[in-house]
Amino acid sequence: MAASHSPLRRLAPQLVILAAVLALNLAVFPDFFRIEFQNGRLFGGVVDVLNRGAPTAILAIGMTLVIATKGIDLSVGAVMAIAGACAAKIVADGHGWGTALAGALAAGAACGIWNGVLVAWLRIQPIVATLVLMVAGRGIAQLVTEGTILTFLNEGLIHLGAGTILGIPTPVVIWIALGAGVTWAVRKTALGLLIEAIGINAAASRLAGINARVLLTCVYLVSGLCAALAGVIVAADIKGADANNAGLWMELDAILAVVIGGNSLLGGRFSITASLLGALIIQSVNSAILLSGMPPEFNLVIKAVLILAILVIQSPRIGHWLYILRASGGDPAPRRAKTVKETAR
Amino acid sequence: MIRSTSLPLIVTLATFVIAYALCASAYPAMLSSRVVANLLTDNAFLGIAAVGMTFVILSGGIDLSVGSVIAFSGVFLAVILRDTGIHPLAAFALVLAITTAFGAAMGGIIHYLEMPPFIVTLAGMFLARGAAYVLSVDSVPITHEFYDWLQDIYWKAPSGGRFRLTGALMVLTFLAGIVLAHRTRFGQNVYAMGGGVQTARLMGVPLGRTTIGIYAISGGLSGLAGIVFSLYTSAGYSLAAVGVELDAIAAVVIGGTLLTGGTGFVAGTFFGILIMGLIQTYIVFDGTLSSWWTKIVIGALLFTFILLQKGLTWATTLRRRPAPGSPMPS
Numbered sequence: 325m326a327a328s329h330s331p332l333r334r335l336a337p338q339l340v341i342l343a344a345v346l347a348l349n350l351a352v353f354p355d356f357f358r359i360e361f362q363n364g365r366l367f368g369g370v371v372d373v374l375n376r377g378a379p380t381a382i383l384a385i386g387m388t389l390v391i392a393t394k395g396i397d398l399s400v401g402a403v404m405a406i407a408g409a410c411a412a413k414i415v416a417d418g419h420g421w422g423t424a425l426a427g428a429l430a431a432g433a434a435c436g437i438w439n440g441v442l443v444a445w446l447r448i449q450p451i452v453a454t455l456v457l458m459v460a461g462r463g464i465a466q467l468v469t470e471g472t473i474l475t476f477l478n479e480g481l482i483h484l485g486a487g488t489i490l491g492i493p494t495p496v497v498i499w500i501a502l503g504a505g506v507t508w509a510v511r512k513t514a515l516g517l518l519i520e521a522i523g524i525n526a527a528a529s530r531l532a533g534i535n536a537r538v539l540l541t542c543v544y545l546v547s548g549l550c551a552a553l554a555g556v557i558v559a560a561d562i563k564g565a566d567a568n569n570a571g572l573w574m575e576l577d578a579i580l581a582v583v584i585g586g587n588s589l590l591g592g593r594f595s596i597t598a599s600l601l602g603a604l605i606i607q608s609v610n611s612a613i614l615l616s617g618m619p620p621e622f623n624l625v626i627k628a629v630l631i632l633a634i635l636v637i638q639s640p641r642i643g644h645w646l647y648i649l650r651a652s653g654g655d656p657a658p659r660r661a662k663t664v665k666e667t668a669r
Numbered sequence: 670m671i672r673s674t675s676l677p678l679i680v681t682l683a684t685f686v687i688a689y690a691l692c693a694s695a696y697p698a699m700l701s702s703r704v705v706a707n708l709l710t711d712n713a714f715l716g717i718a719a720v721g722m723t724f725v726i727l728s729g730g731i732d733l734s735v736g737s738v739i740a741f742s743g744v745f746l747a748v749i750l751r752d753t754g755i756h757p758l759a760a761f762a763l764v765l766a767i768t769t770a771f772g773a774a775m776g777g778i779i780h781y782l783e784m785p786p787f788i789v790t791l792a793g794m795f796l797a798r799g800a801a802y803v804l805s806v807d808s809v810p811i812t813h814e815f816y817d818w819l820q821d822i823y824w825k826a827p828s829g830g831r832f833r834l835t836g837a838l839m840v841l842t843f844l845a846g847i848v849l850a851h852r853t854r855f856g857q858n859v860y861a862m863g864g865g866v867q868t869a870r871l872m873g874v875p876l877g878r879t880t881i882g883i884y885a886i887s888g889g890l891s892g893l894a895g896i897v898f899s900l901y902t903s904a905g906y907s908l909a910a911v912g913v914e915l916d917a918i919a920a921v922v923i924g925g926t927l928l929t930g931g932t933g934f935v936a937g938t939f940f941g942i943l944i945m946g947l948i949q950t951y952i953v954f955d956g957t958l959s960s961w962w963t964k965i966v967i968g969a970l971l972f973t974f975i976l977l978q979k980g981l982t983w984a985t986t987l988r989r990r991p992a993p994g995s996p997m998p999s
Contacts, residue, residue, distance in 0.1 A: 396787075451731070451787075452928045452975055459919055460968020466961035567961075576733075576791055589785050621806055624799030631792045632778075641783045 331597070338585060338601040341634065345608040352616040365488045369611065371496070377607030378495030379404070379554040379571075383578035384585070384599040385499075385506050386547030391582050393540055394523040394591030395443060395450035397547045400578055402461025403435045404555030404571030409465040411481060411556050412474035412565035421480030428556045429549055435461070436548020440541030458575070465567035475564040485560025495557050499600075502553070506546070507596045516594075519543060523591025581606055584634055605634075677925025677978060678937045684970075685940045688947055696954045702830030704950060709836030712946040714739065714898040715916055716839040716939065719924075720846040721890035722917040723938045724883050727850070729863045729930025730786035732887045734775065735894075736913035737797035738768050740906070742895020744801045747809035747905025757815045765892045771797065772888015776881035790884075794914075801907035808906035811899060819900060835897045842890065846935040849886075859883060863930025919967055920945055923974050944970070 332339075349356045349369060359368035383400050390397045407428040414424040435457060442453035476482075487494045510516030521529040522536050530536050554574070559565045583589065584605055585598035609630055613623050636642060692699045718735045725732045742764045749760050775793045779786050823831040850856040858879045861869040870876055894913075899905055918928075924941030926933025948966050952958045 446976070446979060448975055448979055449929055452922070455915075455918065455922075455928075456968050456972045456975065459915060459971060460965050463961040463964030463968065466959070467965070471959055471961065576794075579788075580791070583788055589787070621802040622799065623802075624795045625803060626799075628792050628795035628799055631795065635784060635788060635792070636782060641781065 334586075334595055335598055335601065337637075338598050338605065341584070342601055342605050342608065345605055345612060349608060349612045349615060352612060356615070361491060364491055365493070366491050369615070371493065373604060373607045373611050374496045375493040376610070377603050378493075378499045379558050379574060380577045380581055380606060381499040381600050381603040382502060382550050382554040382557070383574060384581040384603045385503055385596055386550030387575075387578045387582050388585070388587060388594050388596050388599040389506075389510070389519060389543045390450070390547045391579070391587055391589060392519050392523045392591055392594035393543055394526070395540070395543070396454065396579065396589070397439060397544065397551075398451065398454040398575050399435065399439060399457035399461055400547065400551040400554075401571035401574040402458050402465065403432055403548055403551035404558060404574060405462055405465035405565075405567050406435060406468065407432045407552035407555035408559030408565040408570045409468040409474065409567050411559055412476050413468050415476045415478040415481055416474055421478050421484070424478070424481055425484070425556060429552050432548040432550075432552020432555070433545055434548070435551070436545040437541060439548065440544035443544060444537040444540035462567060465565075465570075469565055469567045471567075473564050473566045477563065481556075482560050482563055485557045485562075495561075498553065498557065502550070503596060503600050510596070520592055520594065523594075577606055578603075580631060584631075675934075676981060677932075677974070678934050678940075680977060681923060681925045681937050681940045681944070681974075685944050685947070688944060692947060692951050692954070696951075699950065699954060702826040702828045704830075706826065706830035706832045706836065708943060708946045708950060709839065710831075710833045710901070711949075712942050713833075713835040713839040714894040714901060714910075715913060715920065715945075716942045717842045717897060718891050718894040718913060719917040719920045719938045719942055720842050720935060721887035722914070723846065723921050723924070723926060723933065723935050724850065724859055725786075725887045726918070726921050726926055726928060727863045727930055727933055728859045728879070728883050729866070730779070730880075730883065731790065731918070732772075732775075732884065732891075733787070733790040733914050734771075734793035734797055735887070735891045735917055736910045737794045737801070738771065738888060738891035739895040739898055739910040739913055740908070741797045741801040741804075742768060742892045743899040743902070743905035743909060744804045744809065744907050745905070746896065746899050747811050748804050750811055750813055751809060757813055761896055764896060765889055768892025768895070769885050769889035772891070773881050773885035775888070776884030777877075779884065780877045780880040786884075798907070804907070805905070806907060808904050810904045812903075816900065816903065820903075835900055838893075838897060842893070843935060843939045850935045855879065855882060860931060863927075863932070865931075916945065919971055923967075923970055925974070925978075927978055 346356075353369065356369035359366055359371060361367075383404075387397060387400065410431045411424040411428040414427045415421065419427075439450075439454050439457060442448045442456070443450050446453075484494055484498075489497045510519065518529070518534050518539055521532065521534055522539060526536060551571075555571060558570050581602035582599045584602035585595060585600075586602075587594045587599060609627060610623070613626055614620075618626075689699075698704070718739065722732060722735060745764055745767070746757075746760055749755060749763070750757060755763075771793070775789050778784060779789050819834060823833045825831055850859065858869070858874045861872060861874050862876065862879055866876065895910075898910060902909070920941035921933070921938050922928060922941070923944055924933070924937030924939070926937060945967060948970075949963055952960065952963055
């Protein structure tokens, strides 16, 4: 992919879909692209999409790595709730926001390592292993908050979710920096290659000398950390930790973002940039539905239809049919056939 | 020696008996037939949905749309009974037809477009929940004399427990599920698919028909669970039954079915449901424990059963292939 071809070609489907959805936004709300600077903060439709999409985008970064190893992490929503609860609890006990953030990240790391140990050392199927924490996690979060919604007024912590850095909302800075950092880490080193190797053929990668256990544990650890960060942002945004609803169904949005990003659920090649675009597409769809003034009851139906449409377009079978159609159409240009084959994989 | 495939079922059964004995020793009142009757009535909708989920998981798939379909069925029933003069029985038939077709459509997409069940049923979950919202955002009460009549059917045990129609329906569904899974060709095909799709194809299993059938059953049973749920609550609400699919999956796993597919029993799911119901009943009896302990205990149980299954798989692989450094099953 990106290494041998132009990265733009890999990202083309996502960019086209994003452009189409943004155009839809513009059609229903002409001022969508106007950005204003007021009270030391940027305002505008695009800024809103970037800001509101932050939790999904951050989750999608960790989820991309997990899915690249042929795994899945269903527990991210519950980990978000745990991390938010921990941060709120620490602040409520009178500690600073730095301690709270560190505590929340430590909780996320512990959850990630738990998942990683189940998957890598006990060799439990990822969907099952992470299901345990998905079911029990919200209970643990409620144990931390003692069943209430813990509210807090710590300026530093709130700044993480609702503040700005140089006029840009903090969550936007966080997810872009994190995305760039992780992409750099996996692409400028052999890390990305090793992760893909595990996803494509675990046995072969082990024979090739890859320490799959440690690497897998680390991948789930990163996913836990991302989930904790997203949980803190969500809690900071509403100035409270809601163990029941924080991050509810976010794991599904994160997985969707990865899938819309064209990453195969069967592991292997991955692109974090494409997943981030996927997260932006989901958020743009949400914003288009809201801006169009349609009754909110239709949100889920429209989202489901859009997801189905996007998935059908990306379906390997459809790609195969297109390939056959083009091949029998008498224009077997080799370059084209190769592209189609790529989507068919 | 006990066959290792039936060992999880025996462990589930033993867990249930031991747990019940422990509960009864703490609160002797838990032995009353009222508790048993309520255990069946309160978990009826979950149990019916879990039978469908068992088939899906046995085939190696997953169905995330269950809770949403239950909510949709409830709202659909409530709205149609409020706005039209249609008899509830006809409405029930309509609901079952719609949900079965919905499940079949998901199965068709999974098979013909070769998409992962996880994503397809996720879209189905959004669609069904969304359709419920579109029908009504508010909770719609159901007031129909036929409903009152159905709710009043019960068999009163000598010691006071009331065994209601819905509990009996759940038991019947489980019996039908057991027959379908273990005594029909369709059931064998489901097991074959769970054992390995490629092998099943080479064996001549009609993959398309079986996949569509499995998800149609899951959809139809979710619809039936929705009907039972509407009888239970006398209302239809689009936000109801959130996360029921997780409870159903947990019950199936606690019941000893392998989430990778191919191994398990429908009867195990029944005891999985009963164990989960027992935990809730115990928490109610105790009175000091908070409800979130339910989730933690169910999570811990899930973990224990997964470990147990893993240990069994290891044991059988080692016996079959005692060579040192043999590759681990993955």
